Amino acid sequence: MRRWISEAITKIEADFQRSADTHLFKLPIPGLRDIDIYLKDESTHPTGSLKHRLARSLFLYALCNGKLTQHTPVIEASSGSTAVSEAYFAQILGLPFFAVMPRSTAQSKIDKITFYGGKCHFVDSAPQMHAAAVALASETGGYFFDQFTFAERATDWRGNNNIADSIFAQMQHEPHPIPHTVVMSAGTGGTSATLGRYIRYKRFETQLLVVDPENSVFYESFVKNDPDLTQNWSSRIEGIGRPKVEKSFQRDVIDDMMKVPDAASVATMLWLDKLIGRKPGASTGTNLWGALSVAKSMMEKGQTGSIVSLMCDSGDRYLDTYYNPDWVQKTFGDIGDYSDALNLWLTESA
Known part of the structure; x- marks a missing residue:
């Protein structure tokens, strides 16, 4: 038994050593003034996602x-x-x-x-x-x-090339190496727990903003400080949002939360595809809508700095759904107002 466990761990560690770290790339958004937004592309893992x-x-x-x-x-x-x-x-x-x-x-x-x-x-x-x-x-x-x-407990949040350690290492040579804000959506809550713990462990001033879709209880739980909230319907943004507060969701390491309309998530996903020529999943749209909201607030206050979020998976998994205009119209209705708001970022006068 112990021999098989040892061999199994060796196989998993070997897979890790064969995998390079994922890329962190800066978004080319003309409307940003002295603020940089980065996405860490988790879609390049062997199985195609942050998971x-x-x-x-x-x-x-x-x-x-x-x-x-x-x-x-x-x-x-x-x-x-x-x-x-x-x-x-x-x-x-x-x-x-x-x-x-x-x-x-x-x-x-x-x-x-x-x-x-x-x-x-x-x-x-x-x-x-x-x-x-x-x-x-x-x-x-x-x-x-x-x-x-x-x-939240299976990940070594202190280091060992976890998602937080990787982000901050890759940011070292950027103009604003310590991000003003890291933006993350929650499915299990494990990644936000890792990020929040790591930020505190390293004594960074970075804020952790967790964004939540409709039909999810995480946001209301955070605002009301109620870990027992439940509901009987499912999130329409696949991979994030939950009908109950999961045990991995660690409210106390989160600085703030934002509820993002589902139509805004989808519009941002499609907007990002046109911006970078690569299809993200809808949860990335949720993340980026939150990041842009932070950027807008920072610009209004005359602040500078960097914001980091995640591209959680590839949109190639959703060609029949989120990238199908008829399905989007039927499921979310008209997303045009959100698309128009996003397009304002493409001008330097945003």
């Missing part, structure tokens, strides 16, 4: 806590990206993998999970995922990874 980091951490956490044997089925509740990355690592270790997800999950993500040998178990909505995953783990004798509980 590659989380999946690696969760596997190491489970292995080092003695939760996996060479025959243990791995169970996860995921709307897609985490499951894709976990299926990848499960395949490396030769473990069966089952993803519990809403039926509305993008087909491209479902295809990726099955490509890596995983199986999908569907439920009608996000609030049903946790109970279904617990039941499936019991039926199969598997181990439920439970990303929404363990994301």
Whole structure:
């Protein structure tokens, strides 16, 4: 048993060593005055999203806590990206993998999970995922990874090339090396917890702004300081927003939160595609809308500095949904007002 665990950890660490760090790039936005906005492109991981980091951490956490044997089925509740990355690592270790997800999950993500040998178990909505995953783990004798509980504790937030350590290292030679604000959306809350803890550990003055979509309880929970809020509907921005306050969501390391309209997230995603010639996912639109809002406030106050956020995954996964005008109109209505507001940033008089 110990020998298999040692070999499994070696395989995961070898995958890490084969992967270069992700790029941090500055956005060419003419309307910014003495403020720079950067996106860290997490779509270039082997499994195409920020969740590659989380999946690696969760596997190491489970292995080092003695939760996996060479025959243990791995169970996860995921709307897609985490499951894709976990299926990848499960395949490396030769473990069966089952993803519990809403039926509305993008087909491209479902295809990726099955490509890596995983199986999908569907439920009608996000609030049903946790109970279904617990039941499936019991039926199969598997181990439920439970990303929404363990994301914040599985990551070494002090360093070891986590997302925060990487961002601040890459910013060292920029005009404003210590960001004024880091903007991050929340799915599990694990990444925002890592960022907030690291900022405090390093004693930076950087502010952490967490942006939240509609149909999510994180924002209201933060404002009301109520960790028990729940609702019975799902976020329309895939990968972020939750119907309940997850255990990985660490309110006390967040400086501020912002509720972002879903139509604004989609409009910003499409605007960014035209700006840089690369398709991001909708959660990146949420992040960037928040970053631009911070930039506007800074400019009004005569402040200078840098803002950093994340490009969480590639829009190639959403060609049938967020990049389909008919689907967007049906799901979100007219996004034209947000698009017009964004286009003002393309002029130097913004």
